[in-house]
Amino acid sequence: MDGRYVYDLSEGNAEMKALLGGKGAGVAEMKRIGVPVPDGFTVTTSACVAAMRNGGTWPERLWDEIQAHLSTLERRTGRTLGAAERPLLVSVRSGAVLSMPGMMDTILNLGISDESAEGLAAESNDPRFAWDSYRRFVQMYGEVVEGVPGQVFEDELTALKNRRGVTQDTGLTADDLKELVATFRRAVRLSTGHELPTEPREQLRRAVDAVFGSWNSPRAKVYRGLNDIPDDLGTAVNVMQMVFGNKGDTSATGVCFTRNPATGARERYGEFLVDAQGEDVVAGIRTPRRLPELESVLPYAYAQLMATMDQLEHHYKDMQDIEFTVEDGTLFLLQVRTGKRTAAAALKVARDLVAEGEIDKETALRRIDPAQLDQVLHPALDPTQAGTPLTRGLNASPGAAVGRIVFDADTAAERGKAGEAVVLVRWETTPDDIHGVAAAQGVLTAHGGMTSHAAVVARGMGKPCVAGAGELRIDVDAHTMTVGDTVLTDADTLTLDGTTGAVYPGALPLVPPQITDDFSTVLGWADEVRRLGVRANADTGEEATKARELGAEGVGLCRTEHMFMATDRLPVVQRMILADTTDARQAALDELLPMQQADFEEIFTAMTGLPVAVRLIDPPLHEFLPDLVEQSLLVQRLEADDAPAELERARALLDRILRLSEANPMLGTRGVRLLLLHPEIGVMQTRAIIRAALAVRRRGLDPRVEIMVPLVGFAEELRRMREIIVATADDELASAGVTDLRYTVGTMIELPRAVLTADEIAEHADFFSFGTNDLSQTAIGISRDDAEGSFLVPYLEAGIVPANPFASLDADGVGELVRIGVERGLRTRPDLEIGICGEHGGDPASIIVFDGIGLDYVSCSPYRVPIARLAAARARLTGPAYDDR
Numbered sequence: 086m087d088g089r090y091v092y093d094l095s096e097g098n099a100e101m102k103a104l105l106g107g108k109g110a111g112v113a114e115m116k117r118i119g120v121p122v123p124d125g126f127t128v129t130t131s132a133c134v135a136a137m138r139n140g141g142t143w144p145e146r147l148w149d150e151i152q153a154h155l156s157t158l159e160r161r162t163g164r165t166l167g168a169a170e171r172p173l174l175v176s177v178r179s180g181a182v183l184s185m186p187g188m189m190d191t192i193l194n195l196g197i198s199d200e201s202a203e204g205l206a207a208e209s210n211d212p213r214f215a216w217d218s219y220r221r222f223v224q225m226y227g228e229v230v231e232g233v234p235g236q237v238f239e240d241e242l243t244a245l246k247n248r249r250g251v252t253q254d255t256g257l258t259a260d261d262l263k264e265l266v267a268t269f270r271r272a273v274r275l276s277t278g279h280e281l282p283t284e285p286r287e288q289l290r291r292a293v294d295a296v297f298g299s300w301n302s303p304r305a306k307v308y309r310g311l312n313d314i315p316d317d318l319g320t321a322v323n324v325m326q327m328v329f330g331n332k333g334d335t336s337a338t339g340v341c342f343t344r345n346p347a348t349g350a351r352e353r354y355g356e357f358l359v360d361a362q363g364e365d366v367v368a369g370i371r372t373p374r375r376l377p378e379l380e381s382v383l384p385y386a387y388a389q390l391m392a393t394m395d396q397l398e399h400h401y402k403d404m405q406d407i408e409f410t411v412e413d414g415t416l417f418l419l420q421v422r423t424g425k426r427t428a429a430a431a432l433k434v435a436r437d438l439v440a441e442g443e444i445d446k447e448t449a450l451r452r453i454d455p456a457q458l459d460q461v462l463h464p465a466l467d468p469t470q471a472g473t474p475l476t477r478g479l480n481a482s483p484g485a486a487v488g489r490i491v492f493d494a495d496t497a498a499e500r501g502k503a504g505e506a507v508v509l510v511r512w513e514t515t516p517d518d519i520h521g522v523a524a525a526q527g528v529l530t531a532h533g534g535m536t537s538h539a540a541v542v543a544r545g546m547g548k549p550c551v552a553g554a555g556e557l558r559i560d561v562d563a564h565t566m567t568v569g570d571t572v573l574t575d576a577d578t579l580t581l582d583g584t585t586g587a588v589y590p591g592a593l594p595l596v597p598p599q600i601t602d603d604f605s606t607v608l609g610w611a612d613e614v615r616r617l618g619v620r621a622n623a624d625t626g627e628e629a630t631k632a633r634e635l636g637a638e639g640v641g642l643c644r645t646e647h648m649f650m651a652t653d654r655l656p657v658v659q660r661m662i663l664a665d666t667t668d669a670r671q672a673a674l675d676e677l678l679p680m681q682q683a684d685f686e687e688i689f690t691a692m693t694g695l696p697v698a699v700r701l702i703d704p705p706l707h708e709f710l711p712d713l714v715e716q717s718l719l720v721q722r723l724e725a726d727d728a729p730a731e732l733e734r735a736r737a738l739l740d741r742i743l744r745l746s747e748a749n750p751m752l753g754t755r756g757v758r759l760l761l762l763h764p765e766i767g768v769m770q771t772r773a774i775i776r777a778a779l780a781v782r783r784r785g786l787d788p789r790v791e792i793m794v795p796l797v798g799f800a801e802e803l804r805r806m807r808e809i810i811v812a813t814a815d816d817e818l819a820s821a822g823v824t825d826l827r828y829t830v831g832t833m834i835e836l837p838r839a840v841l842t843a844d845e846i847a848e849h850a851d852f853f854s855f856g857t858n859d860l861s862q863t864a865i866g867i868s869r870d871d872a873e874g875s876f877l878v879p880y881l882e883a884g885i886v887p888a889n890p891f892a893s894l895d896a897d898g899v900g901e902l903v904r905i906g907v908e909r910g911l912r913t914r915p916d917l918e919i920g921i922c923g924e925h926g927g928d929p930a931s932i933i934v935f936d937g938i939g940l941d942y943v944s945c946s947p948y949r950v951p952i953a954r955l956a957a958a959r960a961r962l963t964g965p966a967y968d969d970r
C-alpha cells in the first residue's frame with residue numbers, strides 16, 4: 086500500500102478487496118477484463134478506519150485526494166458536479182470487505198441541484214427523469230446524511246400519488262415530481278431545522294462521511310455480530326458516475342444471479358424494473374419482473390447481459406450476484422460479487438462446477454460453509470399432510486417454519502430469545518428488522534421480491550422466508566393480518582413453506598430434511614480429505630440410526646443417565662436412590678438392568694461394526710429426585726391436609742433430598758465419585774452393557790464396546806473403577822462362556838487435574854475422550870448455566886471474550902489443556918485412542934483446533950455429523966477459505 090486513501094477504478098483489481106472493499110475491487114476487476122462499468126473512484130477502507138480511530142475526524146489528506154479524483158473524473162466525463170450544463174451526477178455507495186447486503190448506506194444522484202436538474206432535463210429532453218432523479222436524491226440524502234426518517238418521504242410520496250389518483254411512482258408527471266422535490270426539501274427543513282446544503286462538493290463530503298458512519302449503524306453491528314465479521318474492518322466508499330435506469334422505457338435496472346441461488350440450478354435468475362433506479366428493486370417498493378422478460382423489453386441489452394454473466398462466472402469460477410442498469414439501451418454493470426446461496430444451492434453449485442471442470446474438489450469443499458449445512462438438515466412440510474394454503478408468496482428461502490405470529494421485529498426478538506417459536510409477519514422487512522429475523526423461525530412479507538432484503542437476509546441465515554404475499558393485509562397497530570375473509574392475530578399460529586411460497590394457518594406437521602445426491606457426493610469428497618474421525622453423541626437407538634445415516638463412524642458418547650429420566654424408569658431410579666437396605670437397592674437395580682440392556686441393544690444394533698462409547702452414570706443423584714422447593718411445599722400442604730401416611734413418605738423424601746443436596750453439584754458427588762461410593766450402580770450398568778453386546782452378537786451383529794468413566798481426576802479413581810468394570814464384565818462373559826468379545830475401558834478427561842496427570846491416568850485407560858464441556862467450566866472457572874444467563878452476554882458484547890467458550894473452544898486456554906493431555910497420555914500409551922465429545926465436537930472452528938492437536942475423532946450430536954465431516958475436511962485444506970465478496 087502506498088498510503089493513498091483514494092484509488093481510481095482503473096487502478097484496482099479483485100485482489101485489492103481488503104483496501105477497496107468487495108464492491109470497489111469487483112467493479113475495478115470488471116473494468117480490467119472489459120465489462121462495461123461506470124467511471125469512478127474508491128475511497129479506501131483504511132480512510133474509514135483512520136477516521137473511526139480519530140473520533141470521526143478525517144485524515145488530513147483525504148478531502149484533497151477525493152477532490153483531485155473528482156476533478157479527474159469530471160475531466161474524463163466532460164461533465165461537472167452540480168453544473169447547469171452537462172452536470173455530473175455520482176452515486177456514493179458503501180463497500181465492505183466482506184459482503185453485508187443492505188446493511189450500510191447509499192446515496193444516488195448526488196450533484197443534482199435546481200440548476201443541474203434543469204440542465205439534465207434539457208440534455209435528456211426528459212424533464213420527468215430529471216426531477217425523478219432529483220427527488221430521489223433529496224430523499225436519500227435526507228435520510229442518510231440528515232437522519233430524516235424514511236417514512237416521512239414515503240408518506241409524502243404516497244399522499245401525492247393518492248391526490249393524483251395513481252398507484253405507481255411512474256404515474257407521476259415531471260411537475261408532480263418537481264412539487265415533490267419542494268415537499269421533500271421542506272420536510273428536511275422541518276425535521277432538521279436547516280436547509281439541505283446546495284453546494285455539491287459539500288454534499289459529497291458529507292455523503293462520504295455518512296457512509297463511513299453507517300459502518301457503525303445498529304443494523305450493521307447486528308449483522309457483523311451474526312456473521313462473525315470483525316468490527317474494525319471499516320467500509321470503502323465508491324463514488325461512481327451515475328448511470329440511469331430511470332430514463333423511460335429504454336432504461337431498466339435489476340439484480341441477477343448466474344445460477345439459481347435457492348436451488349443452485351444452472352439457470353438465469355433475477356429481477357428487474359423498467360424505468361427505475363437500483364434501490365427500487367432491492368427495497369421491495371415495486372414488485373419487480375422476472376429476468377427472462379427482459380429479453381422482449383430490451384433484447385440487445387439482454388443478450389449482452391447474458392454474455393456478461395457467462396464471462397463473469399467463468400472468470401470467478403463461481404456463481405455471481407450482479408447488479409446492472411440499462412441506460413437508454415446501453416448495459417452497465419454496477420456490482421459483482423460471489424452470490425449468497427442456500428446450503429442446497431451451495432452443494433449443487435459446487436458439485437456442478439466440479440463436473441463442468443471449472444474447479445477441483447478441494448476448492449469445492451472450501452466454498453461450503455460447514456455451519457450452513459444446518460439448512461439442508463432442516464425440516465420441511467410433511468407432503469402427506471398437505472393443508473390448504475391461506476395465501477401464497479414468493480418462495481424466497483427454503484425450509485418450513487411453524488410459529489406464533491408476531492408483527493414487529495422487537496417483539497420477535499424478545500419472544501424468540503425467550504424460546505418461543507415465532508414467525509415474523511411484515512409488510513416488508515427493512516435491514517433494521519434483522520434482530521427479529523434472527524430470532525424468528527421464519528419470515529413472511531406482503532411485499533418485495535426474491536432479492537428484497539428480507540429474502541437475502543433470511544437465505545443467509547437459513548430461515549424459511551415467503552416474500553411478496555400480495556393478498557396479505559397487515560394492520561400492525563391492531564395486530565392482525567387479513568387474507569380475504571380470514572383474520573389472524575398474534576394469538577394465532579402460522580406455517581410457512583419457504584420452498585414453495587405457501588402460507589398455511591395453524592401448525593402443520595413437519596418432516597425431517599431429505600438428504601440429496603449433491604449432499605452425499607460433496608460429503609463423500611469431504612470424507613476422502615479428512616483425517617479426523619467423526620462419531621455421534623447418541624443416547625437412543627433412534628439417534629444412533631440417524632447419526633449413522635448422516636455418516637457417523639460410531640458413538641463417541643452415550644449418556645446413560647438420559648435413559649434414567651424416561652417416565653417409566655424414573656420411579657425405579659428413585660426407588661434405587663431412596664432404598665434403605667442393600668436388598669431394596671439391589672431390587673431396584675435388578676429392575677433397571679433389563680431396561681438399560683434394551684437401550685444398549687438398540688444402539689449396538691444401529692452401530693454394528695462401529696465403536697460405541699457408553700459412559701457410566703455421571704450426574705449427582707439428586708437430579709433424579711423432585712425439586713427441593715417443590716417437595717418442601719408438598720410437605721407443608723400435606724401437614725395441613727392431615728394425611729399422615731402420605732406426609733411420612735413426603736418427609737422421608739424431603740429428608741433424602743436435603744441430604745443429597747449440594748452447594749455446588751457441578752463439582753460434587755457425581756461421575757466416578759458417585760460410582761465409587763455406590764459401586765452397585767456401575768456393576769449394574771456394566772452387566773447391562775455386556776449382556777446387550779452378547780445379545781446383539783447372537784443375532785449375528787458386531788458390537789464394539791467401549792466403557793467410559795466420567796469425571797476422573799485421580800489415576801487411583803480410574804484404577805479402582807476399572808477393576809470393578811473388568812471384574813463384572815469378565816464375570817458376565819465367563820457365565821456366557823464367551824471368550825472373544827472384546828471391550829475396552831477408558832475415561833473422560835474433563836478436569837484440569839486429569840489433564841496434568843494424563844500420563845498416570847493413561848496407565849489404566851484404553852482410550853481418552855475429552856469432555857470439553859466440563860473441562861471448559863473447570864478450566865476457566867465458569868459454570869455454564871450461571872454464565873450464559875448473566876455475565877457472558879455483556880462479556881461477549883464488550884469483546885472481553887471473543888466467543889462463547891461453551892460453543893466454540895477457548896483455543897488458547899482449554900485447547901492448550903487438550904494439547905497437554907494428549908501429549909502426556911500418549912507418553913504412557915502411544916496406542917491410546919483419543920477423541921472429544923463435548924459440544925465443541927460439532928463446532929467448525931473448534932474442529933480446526935482438534936485436527937491440529939491430532940485427536941483421532943470428534944463426537945457431536947447426530948445432526949451436526951455432516952457439519953463435522955465437512956469441517957474436518959476443511960481443517961486439512963490449506964489456502965483461502967470461502968471467498969465472500
Ligand code: PEP
Pocket residue numbers: 642644703835855856857858859860922923924
Ligand atoms: C463434557 O463434559 O464435555 C461431556 C461431554 O459431558 P457432559 O456434557 O455430559 O457433562
Ligand code: MG
Pocket residue numbers: 795835856858859
Ligand atoms: Mg462432562
